[in-house]
Amino acid sequence: MQEPLSHCGPGDGGVPRRGPLxxxxxxxxxxxxxxxxxxxxxxxAAGPGAQFQDLPAAVLxxxxxxxxxxxxxxxxxxxxxxxxxxxxxxxxxxxIVRGAGPIRFSGTSNVQTIWIQDLSFRLVATTNxxxxxxxxEDTLGNVVLQRVRVQPEGTLPAATSSTSPLVLRRCAxxxxxxxxxxxxxxxxxxxxxxxxxxxxxSSTLEIANSTAYGESAAAGSSPVPGGAGISVRGGRxxxxxxVCLGGQGSTGCAATQLPGGDGGAGIEAxxxxxxxxxxxxxxxxxxxQGGHGGGxxxxxxxxxxxxxxxxxxxxxxxxxxxxxxVRGGGRIPGVPVVVQGGGTYxxxxxxxxxxxxxxxxxxxxxxxxxxxxxxxxAIAFLMLSLDHAITPLPLLDFGPLMLVxxxxxxxxxxxxxxxxxxxxxxxxxxxxxxxxLVLQYLSLDGKYLYASNSIALLVxxx
Numbered sequence: 001m002q003e004p005l006s007h008c009g010p011g012d013g014g015v016p017r018r019g020p021l022x023x024x025x026x027x028x029x030x031x032x033x034x035x036x037x038x039x040x041x042x043x044x045a046a047g048p049g050a051q052f053q054d055l056p057a058a059v060l061x062x063x064x065x066x067x068x069x070x071x072x073x074x075x076x077x078x079x080x081x082x083x084x085x086x087x088x089x090x091x092x093x094x095x096i097v098r099g100a101g102p103i104r105f106s107g108t109s110n111v112q113t114i115w116i117q118d119l120s121f122r123l124v125a126t127t128n129x130x131x132x133x134x135x136x137e138d139t140l141g142n143v144v145l146q147r148v149r150v151q152p153e154g155t156l157p158a159a160t161s162s163t164s165p166l167v168l169r170r171c172a173x174x175x176x177x178x179x180x181x182x183x184x185x186x187x188x189x190x191x192x193x194x195x196x197x198x199x200x201x202s203s204t205l206e207i208a209n210s211t212a213y214g215e216s217a218a219a220g221s222s223p224v225p226g227g228a229g230i231s232v233r234g235g236r237x238x239x240x241x242x243v244c245l246g247g248q249g250s251t252g253c254a255a256t257q258l259p260g261g262d263g264g265a266g267i268e269a270x271x272x273x274x275x276x277x278x279x280x281x282x283x284x285x286x287x288x289q290g291g292h293g294g295g296x297x298x299x300x301x302x303x304x305x306x307x308x309x310x311x312x313x314x315x316x317x318x319x320x321x322x323x324x325x326v327r328g329g330g331r332i333p334g335v336p337v338v339v340q341g342g343g344t345y346x347x348x349x350x351x352x353x354x355x356x357x358x359x360x361x362x363x364x365x366x367x368x369x370x371x372x373x374x375x376x377x378a379i380a381f382l383m384l385s386l387d388h389a390i391t392p393l394p395l396l397d398f399g400p401l402m403l404v405x406x407x408x409x410x411x412x413x414x415x416x417x418x419x420x421x422x423x424x425x426x427x428x429x430x431x432x433x434x435x436x437l438v439l440q441y442l443s444l445d446g447k448y449l450y451a452s453n454s455i456a457l458l459v460x461x462x
Contacts (some may be wrong), residue, residue, distance in 0.1 A: 010426030037065040039434060039461060044073025048262035055097065057293045059085065064112060067434045069460060070095050070119065077123060084112030084141060086434060088384040088460045089119040092147050100129035100434045102163070103150070105136045105143060109170065112141040113387065116148055117458060124263045125154035125162065125185045132185065133163045139171045142388045144436070146177040146456055147361075151191060153184045161192040162215060164199035164231070171203035173390055175402075179458060180356075182213035195263055196246035196293075200273075201233045204367030204390055207400060208240040208453035209357055213249035214264040214291055223248045223305060226264035226291040232273040232316065238390075238399060239267075239277045240453035241355050245290030246328055260294025263308030263328035269316035270341070276399060278453075279323035279354035280373075287323040293330025315341035321398055352419070353398050354380070354443035354452035362427055362459045372421040372452065375445035380421050381412035385438045388454060399451035402440045425457070433461040 042058045043050035050071070052058035056078040064083035072094035083106065089095030097103070102125035114136075123132040132152035149340050150165045166181050168174050181197040194215035198207075207230075213228035228246025230237065249261025266288035269275055269312060278460035279287045293305030310325020312319055318337075337345050343416050352375035360368035372380055381462050385403035392400045414421050421441075441452040 001459065002150040007427075009133045012191045037063060037067065039067045042067050042075070043071040044075060044447045045071070047071065053085075054356040059087075074098050077101055077103045079103065080114060082107040084114055086115040086117070088115075088117045088434065088458070089120065092118045092120055096120045096122055098124060099132070100124060100126065101132040101134070103134045103287070106138050108139045108141040108143075108387075110140040110303065113457070114141070114143045115146075117460075118148070119147045120149040120151070123152045123246065125152060125156045127157055130156060130160060131163050133165060133167045134302060134440070135167045136171055136174060137167075137169045139174075141172065143171060143174045144177065144388065144456065145175070145179050147456070148179050150179070150181045151293060153186055157185070159396045160187065162187065162195050164195045164197065164227070166198045168199070168203045169201045169207060170429075171205075173388060174205045175388055175454060176207040176210050179207070179210040181211070183215040187218040187340065193224040193261075194348060196228040196231035196264070196268070198230045199398055200235055200237060203235045205236070205239075206238045206453060207242050208455075209242065211243040213243075213245050214246040216291075216450075217250035217261045217294065219251040219294070223252070223260045225296065226308065228265045228268040228312070229288070230267045231285060232267070232269040232275065234271040234273055234316070237267075237269070237273065237275045238453070239275070240353075241279050241357070242431075244288045246289065248292045249294035249305035249308075249314065249330075251294045252305060254378050259303050260305030260331075262306045263291030263293050263330060263334060265308050265338075266290055266310045266325060267311035267318075268312040268367050269318065271315040271316070275316065275318040277318065277320045277323070278355065280355070281323050281349050287326065289322070289326040290328030290334040292328050297304045297439065302331065304331040306330040306332040308335045309338045311337045311338065311345060312365040313337070313339045313343035313345055316344050320345070322349065324349045349369055349411040351448065352445065354441050356439070356448040356452040357443050358455050358457070362457050364427060364431075364433065364459055364462050368425050368427065368457070370423040370425060370439065370455065372441045372443065374416060374421070374441070374443040374450070375415060376419050377445045378416045378445040379412075381410055381442045382414075382423075383440050383442065384409040384411070386436065388438055393451070395449055396451050397448040399453075401451055403438050404453035427459050432461050433459055
C-alpha cells in the first residue's frame with residue numbers, strides 16, 4: 001500500500017515526509033474487514049446489482065451489522081430498532097429520504113453502532129403528519145451521522161407548533177460530523193414558537209464542523225420567541241467549530257401595536273447539562289449567536305422584538321474556548337450569555353483548542369486531507385481507532401477522548417511551526433471499504449493539553 005504524504009501545512013515548511021498513518025490504518029481496517037457483514041445495494045431505479053428499491057424493506061431485511069449502499073434517488077422514511085447498520089449514501093445531495101415522519105432510531109445495545117452517511121432527510125409536514133423529527137432514542141451503542149442534512153419541509157396549519165428536526169433522547173453517545181440541521185416548514189398565521197434545530201435530552205453529543213439553525217417563530221396574536229440552535233436538557237454537549245444560530249422571533253405589527261417576539265438562543269441548556277464549546281474568533285465563523293428579534297415595518301421600530309442571547313443557561317454549566325458568543329440584534333440587542341438557576345459560564349476567547357477536519361470527500365482511489373488547526377509551536381499526536389468511545393481523561397484541559405487509544409495506533413509527535421498539521425491520505429485500492437476509521441488529535445501548546453473533535457474516514461464500496 002502506498003504510504004501517504006504527511007506534511008505540515010502552509011507555512012510549516014511544506015517538506016513532504018513519508019509517515020506511518022497508512023500502515024496503521026491498513027492493519028486496523030483489515031482486521032475489522034475480516035468480520036464484515038453483508039453489503040446490500042438499494043437503488044430507487046432498480047439498477048444492475050440492486051437488491052432493494054426502497055429503504056424500509058432494506059432496513060427490515062438487513063441483519064445486525066449489515067451495510068446498505070444507497071444509490072441516488074428519493075426513498076421513503078424508515079424505522080431502525082434494535083440493530084446496528086451502516087447506511088451509506090453515494091452523495092448527500094442526491095440520496096434523499098422524503099415523506100411523512102417521524103423517523104426513529106432506537107433500542108440498540110452497547111455493541112451495536114448506527115452509522116448514517118451522505119443522506120438528506122426531508123420529512124414532510126402536513127395536516128395529518130405534524131411530527132417531522134428524526135428521533136434517536138434509547139441507544140446504548142454509538143450513533144454517527146456524517147455528512148447528513150436534516151431539513152423538514154411542507155406546511156403546517158395555523159397555530160400548530162412544529163417539532164425539532166433532530167431529537168436525541170437518552171442516548172449514550174451520538175456523533176454529528178459535518179451535519180446541517182434546520183427547518184423549512186411553512187406555518188399559517190397563529191402564534192407558535194420556533195423549535196430548536198437540535199433537541200438533546202439526557203444524552204451525550206459530540207457535534208463538529210456542523211450547523212444548527214433554530215426555527216423562526218410564526219406570527220400570531222401574541223409575541224413568541226424563535227427556537228434555539230441547540231437545546232440541551234441534562235447530559236453533555238461537546239461542540240467544535242459549529243455554528244449554532246437562534247431563530248428569529250415572531251413578526252411584530254405596528255398597526256395593532258403587537259410587539260415582535262424575541263430571538264432564540266444560540267444554545268440553551270438546563271437541568272444540570274454540561275457544555276464544552278470550542279472554535280475560533282473569526283467574523284466568518286459565527287459560532288454561537290442569538291437570533292434576531294421579530295421584525296417591525298420599521299427595522300428599528302418600537303414593535304421589533306429583542307435579540308436572543310448567545311447562551312441561555314438555567315442550572316447548566318458551559319465552558320467556551322477560542323470564541324465568544326454573539327448576541328442577536330433587535331429593538332433591544334440580546335446579551336452574549338444569560339446565567340440563572342445556579343448555572344456557571346467561563347470563557348477564554350484567546351485559547352487555541354485543537355480543531356480537526358477532513359478536506360475532500362473520501363472516495364475509492366481518491367485522496368483527502370486530514371487537517372489539525374492548533375496553536376503555533378504545539379506538539380501534536382494523531383490517534384486511530386475503529387470506533388468512538390467518549391472517555392474523560394483528567395490530564396486533558398479541554399475535551400474528552402472520543403476513542404480508546406492504543407500505544408501502537410498513534411502517529412507523532414509532530415511539532416507545528418505555525419498552526420496546522422496537514423496529512424494527505426491516499427485512498428488506494430487496498431484501503432478497506434465500508435469500514436470506519438476514527439481519528440482524534442491531542443495537542444500540547446505548553447500551557448494546555450487539548451483533545452480535538454473526532455473525524456472519521458469511511459470509504460464506501462462503489
